[in-house]
Amino acid sequence: MNWENNVRKVVPYVAGEQPKQKDVIKLNTNECPYPPAPAVEKALKEIDFDSFRLYPDPDTTSITEALAKYYNVSTKNVFVGVGSDDVLSMAFLTFFNSDKPILFPDVTYSFYDVWADLYRIPYKTVPLKDDWSIDKEGFKQENGGVIFPNPNAPTGLFEDVSTVEEIVSANPDVVVIVDEAYIDFGGESVIPLTSKYDNLLVVQTFSKSRAMAGMRIGFCIGNEKLIGYLNDAKFSFNSYTMNRPAQELGALAVLDDAYFKDITGRIVKTREWVKIELKRLGFTFPDSKANFIFASHKSIPAKDIYTYLRTRNIFVRYWDKARINNSLRITIGTDEQMKTLIGALEEYIGDK
Ligand code: PMP
Numbered sequence: 338m339n340w341e342n343n344v345r346k347v348v349p350y351v352a353g354e355q356p357k358q359k360d361v362i363k364l365n366t367n368e369c370p371y372p373p374a375p376a377v378e379k380a381l382k383e384i385d386f387d388s389f390r391l392y393p394d395p396d397t398t399s400i401t402e403a404l405a406k407y408y409n410v411s412t413k414n415v416f417v418g419v420g421s422d423d424v425l426s427m428a429f430l431t432f433f434n435s436d437k438p439i440l441f442p443d444v445t446y447s448f449y450d451v452w453a454d455l456y457r458i459p460y461k462t463v464p465l466k467d468d469w470s471i472d473k474e475g476f477k478q479e480n481g482g483v484i485f486p487n488p489n490a491p492t493g494l495f496e497d498v499s500t501v502e503e504i505v506s507a508n509p510d511v512v513v514i515v516d517e518a519y520i521d522f523g524g525e526s527v528i529p530l531t532s533k534y535d536n537l538l539v540v541q542t543f544s545k546s547r548a549m550a551g552m553r554i555g556f557c558i559g560n561e562k563l564i565g566y567l568n569d570a571k572f573s574f575n576s577y578t579m580n581r582p583a584q585e586l587g588a589l590a591v592l593d594d595a596y597f598k599d600i601t602g603r604i605v606k607t608r609e610w611v612k613i614e615l616k617r618l619g620f621t622f623p624d625s626k627a628n629f630i631f632a633s634h635k636s637i638p639a640k641d642i643y644t645y646l647r648t649r650n651i652f653v654r655y656w657d658k659a660r661i662n663n664s665l666r667i668t669i670g671t672d673e674q675m676k677t678l679i680g681a682l683e684e685y686i687g688d689k
Pocket residue numbers: 419420421422423446486490516518541542543544550554555
């Protein structure tokens with residue numbers, strides 16, 4: 338009767354809605370509005386169906402080699418997983434094993450506190466400054482580990498490499514994880530610093546800039562020792578996390594650098610145009626270097642705009658949470674989608 342006392346109870350992370358109807362403009366989960374690289378489509382059509390009988394390569398050799406070559410590191414510096422959520426979750430389990438609290442910003446990716454609770458890791462949040470930037474001084478207190486996204490989410494603000502380096506070098510006794518899910522839209526990665534700091538782990542994803550959220554591919558780059566410990570945890574958990582098509586198609590996506598640069602460039606161009614339009618309509622926002630904009634309107638509550646946009650079949654992200662409940666996170670879609678969004682906002686705000 339009392340079995341429930343022994344259950345590991347958790348309050349799960351709530352992902353952005355995946356609406357069932359097809360005719361919506363989906364700007365709520367930071368997916369890429371363009372298809373994956375053409376080589377991925379071609380390979381998918383020619384995939385060796387019979388090979389599905391066999392387990393995938395537990396060492397994820399093809400995609401690991403492609404990433405190592407692309408980022409100019411050794412394969413021993415690369416770990417891949419089922420989306421960066423899988424990589425981050427493994428990294429929490431592996432590296433945050435101290436009695437001291439880990440540190441992350443108060444406004445940040447809302448999965449961090451969920452993993453901390455799941456694995457019973459103590460944590461403390463470091464408030465962002467009033468301009469939404471990361472307070473680097475707050476990350477110099479005693480801690481059991483550090484994690485933050487750069488650019489941060491949902492603010493979109495990018496911190497300079499020198500700021501990130503200052504946080505890493507101030508914390509030599511713990512692992513510092515930099516979550517670069519949105520780095521390819523105008524930021525500068527700290528992957529080159531992983532050869533200088535053996536406690537730095539940089540996590541990235543194929544879900545945004547490589548247009549493959551549905552394939553679930555994430556990876557991280559770090560010192561050989563860090564990656565070794567991650568593999569020990571992974572192989573104590575599930576040897577075959579990444580399926581065959583994900584490994585094969587992911588490797589091909591990395592090889593098509595021209596396509597990658599083209600779609601990320603297009604998204605950046607659209608974002609800069611949307612910034613001008615949103616400003617004109619009375620919105621303010623931190624200057625995003627991500628594929629989304631975190632905007633509040635000077636007079637209309639974010640929740641009202643969110644509700645109105647849904648009636649127009651436009652989905653954006655809204656959180657009813659302290660500090661961020663008057664902001665909307667708007668993913669950058671195609672020019673056409675963003676024109677429809679701006680048109681709908683114009684009508685709504687013009688009527689007010
Ligand atoms: N980190 C951040 C900051 C994110 O916003 C997301 C997307 N929800 C992720 C990691 C995880 O993305 P994925 O698992 O699709 O790689």
